Amino acid sequence: MASLHIGLIREEKIPLDNRVAFTPLQCQWIMNNYPDVQITVQPSPHRCYKDAEYLAAGIPLAEDLSHCNILLGIKEVPVDKLIPHKTYLFFSHTKKLQPQNQAMLKAIVDKGITLIDYECLVHTDGQRILGFGFFAGVVGAHNGLLEYGRRTGLFDFKRVHECHDFQELITHYFGVKLPPVKIVTTGSGRVTAGILEVMGLLGIKYIPPEEFLINSYEYPVYTQLKAGELYLRRSDKTYSREDFHAHPELYDCKFLPYVTCSDILMNGIYWDKKIEPLFTWEDLAKENFRIKVIADITDDQNGSIPCNLGDATIENPAYGVNRSTRKRTAPYEDGSVTMMAVGNLPNELPRDASQFFGDHLMKYIFDDLLKGNSEMIDKATITLGGQLTKRYAYMEEYARGVVKETAVK
Numbered sequence: 368m369a370s371l372h373i374g375l376i377r378e379e380k381i382p383l384d385n386r387v388a389f390t391p392l393q394c395q396w397i398m399n400n401y402p403d404v405q406i407t408v409q410p411s412p413h414r415c416y417k418d419a420e421y422l423a424a425g426i427p428l429a430e431d432l433s434h435c436n437i438l439l440g441i442k443e444v445p446v447d448k449l450i451p452h453k454t455y456l457f458f459s460h461t462k463k464l465q466p467q468n469q470a471m472l473k474a475i476v477d478k479g480i481t482l483i484d485y486e487c488l489v490h491t492d493g494q495r496i497l498g499f500g501f502f503a504g505v506v507g508a509h510n511g512l513l514e515y516g517r518r519t520g521l522f523d524f525k526r527v528h529e530c531h532d533f534q535e536l537i538t539h540y541f542g543v544k545l546p547p548v549k550i551v552t553t554g555s556g557r558v559t560a561g562i563l564e565v566m567g568l569l570g571i572k573y574i575p576p577e578e579f580l581i582n583s584y585e586y587p588v589y590t591q592l593k594a595g596e597l598y599l600r601r602s603d604k605t606y607s608r609e610d611f612h613a614h615p616e617l618y619d620c621k622f623l624p625y626v627t628c629s630d631i632l633m634n635g636i637y638w639d640k641k642i643e644p645l646f647t648w649e650d651l652a653k654e655n656f657r658i659k660v661i662a663d664i665t666d667d668q669n670g671s672i673p674c675n676l677g678d679a680t681i682e683n684p685a686y687g688v689n690r691s692t693r694k695r696t697a698p699y700e701d702g703s704v705t706m707m708a709v710g711n712l713p714n715e716l717p718r719d720a721s722q723f724f725g726d727h728l729m730k731y732i733f734d735d736l737l738k739g740n741s742e743m744i745d746k747a748t749i750t751l752g753g754q755l756t757k758r759y760a761y762m763e764e765y766a767r768g769v770v771k772e773t774a775v776k
């Protein structure tokens with residue numbers, strides 16, 4: 368194996384991200400276990416792991432990373448920070464020809480850069496390898512409960528970002544006795560795994576969907592609706608995963624009965640424009656709409672949750688939506704549903720989110736990255752030395768800077 372020098376770049380996209388691809392201890396482990404690998408960290412005042420923590424772990428800091436062959440970041444890299452002829456790994460958000468990143472991809476081509484996109488790294492069954500969904504689910508579930516507690520005045524939680532890390536958050540759950548709240552969760556991916564983690568930590572009892580629909584409980588309970596329980600093909604009332612993914616427009620959504628028997632909705636299901644929303648504005652305005660708080664972790668504006676009117680912030684994660692006027696209100700106003708909708712939830716637990724990410728990077732990607740000649744890496748390589756690879760040839764006009772009206776956001 369040839370010797371390799373990895374650089375961890377400082378996040379520069381505004382708003383500044385606090386996550387990182389490898390923690391100090393992960394860097395130390397790599398340097399101890401891979402004698403041919405060196406790591407250098409670009410100093411950063413806003414990274415969740417401080418420069419001093421990298422130094423304490425024996426990882427050198429340097430502003431200039433021009434000696435590194437591979438540069439690892441998280442978010443898009445500003446054009447003027449891209450170093451020519453390097454190999455970069457980060458979430459580029461370019462494969463759907465997103466207009467906001469077109470200039471960056473053009474610069475990547477012009478500067479002869481190799482771009483490997485984390486989002487395109489998949490297992491052989493097509494499942495994405497890297498993502499931050501689990502901690503989005505943890506933070507979203509916590510925030511959903513917190514908003515319910517504040518809305519009803521029944522209990523209060525500390526904010527997640529005021530905790531050092533997940534371990535500290537868990538200590539705040541000791542001895543918490545929640546009121547008899549009914550929580551409906553959707554999805555089965557990483558986000559939902561994070562939601563279920565919080566349900567488990569708080570001792571909230573799982574109830575199967577069919578029982579949840581008809582029963583009341585004197586203790587807190589939740590149910591989980593996976594896609595197969597939420598969507599049925601209109602023609603024959605069946606569900607097949609492949610068919611649903613290929614033809615979601617042929618499926619009806621079966622969520623409606625749950626709006627009348629749930630207090631909190633925690634939404635973690637994948638959505639796109641062809642998939643029916645969970646309910647309509649008309650349903651929201653009805654007397655029997657019982658849900659008081661929606662933690663929309665999936666967080667598509669006007670998406671699976673029609674009353675998602677856009678993002679709130681980590682500082683103020685919730686707003687209200689008046690059920691009749693459909694207007695944004697203060698979070699807990701009478702006649703409104705409380706919406707918790709934040710697009711960067713993992714940034715509330717950046718140390719854990721980074722560690723989780725780095726673990727998966729080490730486990731599933733690192734060896735392929737070092738040895739080269741990897742199909743998995745090839746599939747995620749958008750540009751090689753500034754040339755679009757065959758798989759991404761459809762981006763040719765976009766990469767040249769040609770503006771098309773069909774591009775998606």
Ligand SMILES: NC(=O)c1ccc[n+]([C@@H]2O[C@H](COP(=O)([O-])OP(=O)(O)OC[C@H]3O[C@@H](n4cnc5c(N)ncnc54)[C@H](O)[C@@H]3O)[C@@H](O)[C@H]2O)c1
Pocket residue numbers: 495498499500501503554555556557558559611612615635636637638663664665666709710711712713
């Ligand atoms: N608010 C935030 O901070 C935040 C953070 C991370 C993820 N998210 C969002 O949460 C949602 C879920 O993320 P996740 O990490 O759990 O995803 P995941 O990749 O772990 O799971 C997605 C699930 O959707 C299914 N799916 C994939 N493609 C599909 C298709 N074309 N049609 C129907 N179903 C499909 C998969 O089978 C899988 O079960 C996504 O929309 C994601 O963008 C939000």
